[in-house]
Amino acid sequence: MKKLCLALALLLGLAMAAPSAQAGPVIERILQQKELVVATTGAYPPLTAKTKEGEFIGLDMDIAKALAQSLGVRLKIRQMPFDRLIPAAASGEVDLAIGGISVTPQRNLEVYFAGPYFVSGQTLLATTKVGEGIKGLDDVNQPEFTIAVAKGTTSEQATRQIMRRAKIIATDTMDQALEMVLSGEVKAMVADYPYCAVAVFRNPEAKLGTLQKPFTFEPLGVALPPNDPQWDNLVNNFLFNMEGGGRLNYLKNRWFKSPAWMRLLP
Known part of the structure; x- marks a missing residue:
């Protein structure tokens, strides 16, 4: 027991x-x-x-x-x-x-x-005026379309791989790329979606917009x-x-x- x-x-x-x-x-x-x-x-x-x-x-x-x-x-x-x-x-x-x-x-x-x-993912940021002419990436992948990207980033890698025909301008920072969009020096910039979402919020007077879906996963x-x-x-x-x-x-x-x-x- x-x-x-x-x-x-x-x-x-x-x-x-x-x-x-x-x-x-x-x-x-x-x-x-x-x-x-x-x-x-x-x-x-x-x-x-x-x-x-x-x-x-x-x-x-x-x-x-x-x-x-x-x-x-x-x-x-x-x-x-x-x-x-x-x-x-x-x-x-x-x-x-x-x-x-x-x-x-x-x-x-x-x-x-x-x-x-x-x-x-990576997305395109541009003014709504420029965006009206963009139906897909084919409209961006053209020699006359200028895109700013921060050098050394995944944004630059993706842009150079997917939009080879576009004119790509590498900047030191994403903020510099954004300034080029705001000043009209380039038609668009490529950056990760969260950065672009914040850029839209911070610059309401510029009437910025992004692609509906990022083009990378x-x-x-x-x-x-x-x-x-x-x-x-x-x-x-x-x-x-x-x-x-x-x-x-x-x-x-x-x-x-x-x-x-x-x-x-x-």
Whole structure:
């Protein structure tokens, strides 16, 4: 009888300890410290940005806040340059990295990716007057059509590959390319969709517009440490539920359809 009671006690103890023992290292750390540590740049609106008061806002930040809330832990944001995001997630320095990170095979060799939660890509930005004559990329891929792109970017690579016949002018920065569009020096510029969306908001008097759909496919994902499949599964399921429940679409409209949030920026 004593042996039976001892065996039952051991089984009960193992059953009670099982959830903790089965938790992966990232989840276990989050629950123990009651803190979700997130890396972002804070410099890529409307996905991630910093307000005048120093608060992090944007679509990606809303996702991080909602995830922390669902886990019942506080959110700690660590700001760092873009080229530090993947290494920080890969090393486990942070629990996740988010901030307009495109899912690529090279990056996937270093980290897990949850998502994608948003599909970005390269698009064309021009005045609505110029845009009236653009029905498709064939109208742009002409020798007389001038396009500005920031040199050394994926925008330049895509433009030179897809619009080979157009006259392409490389600038030092995307802002310089935008200035050329605003001044009429070029007919259009090519940049990633989030940048173009913000440019439309910031220059209402210029009556700018973009293509309805980006002409490249660049899915954005949440970068996670590669040593915890359960954490990857949890974040993927969280994003799936946000998408299915309509919350993710609501947030996309909030940040990409209305410029109201821009008054919060410095």
